[in-house]
Amino acid sequence: MSPPEFNAIEKARIITYDTEKVIKKLKITEDSISKEISKYMATYNNEMNNLLLLHSKTLADLEKEFDKNVKIAIQNRDRSQMSGMKIKIKKIIPPIRYEVFEHEKVLNEALESILTEKQNNKWLKYQKQHNPNSTTF
Template sequence: MKNNILILFLLQGFLLLAQEPPKMLKYDAENSANIFYYQIDEVAKKIKVKKEQVKNVTRKALIDYNNKIKDISFLNFQELRELETLINSVGDQVRGNPDLGRKLRKNIEIVILPIRDSIEVHEKKLNSALETILSKRQYKRWLKYQRNQKRSLLPERPRSNNQSIPSNMNRRSNRGRPNSRF
């Protein structure tokens, strides 16, 4: 009898701690296609361009790049919006239906990959133009800035309250070991 009650309590505890799947993140088609624009004045500050001539050439290259990206975005605006509304409306049903997930993934590949490839071509042209203009150190900063801008487009996964780690976890694990702080 005691065992049955104990098992009942344990089972109830496991059911209470069971996690429900996280909610579907809002899909942004422009972010997944790497469509973004560089802030021209911010770039000059971040890569620490001081010579006025180099600043002007850098600004011109960035303005040309931004204009090309605006053209790509304008030409593909309708396709991106349709894809975005489709994924956001059907998103929660994808977990239960793998065929629907495959169809959505195929649709994403058809729409997003050509856009991403054309943007990548323009980025390579921009990078080669900036490489000839900037010093090695400035070009290295430019690549770091560019990488950070692309990372900011990625969606962050939501953290649930159940995944938080207590602050006192493993407090005693280093006791008696060399090189421990305490």
């Protein structure tokens, strides 16, 4: 049995979007709207990169500690080792996830103001596919 995978960045929901794919997916034809979308996406992606830079050491340490505890738990056949790890994960990940959620909310509000209802629904659907838990904290 292989140990469970844990990707702290994924759990914190820190993702960036490919602007060209988004514009293509939403079928944006007007240059002015596509420039605005590019501007908002670039801002969002920069914020995500800043969050990643800010929290990368913490998240990497969390992954290393998780892997170490999983190996110990498997060797000892004792899962009690993991309960402390769960508490630590629940302490570290939610504040980062909340920051991501706030930036997503700003992005969604900005896009909602420039997109048609149909395009906005496509965006929300794309966002949900790209990050299944993106609209929930």
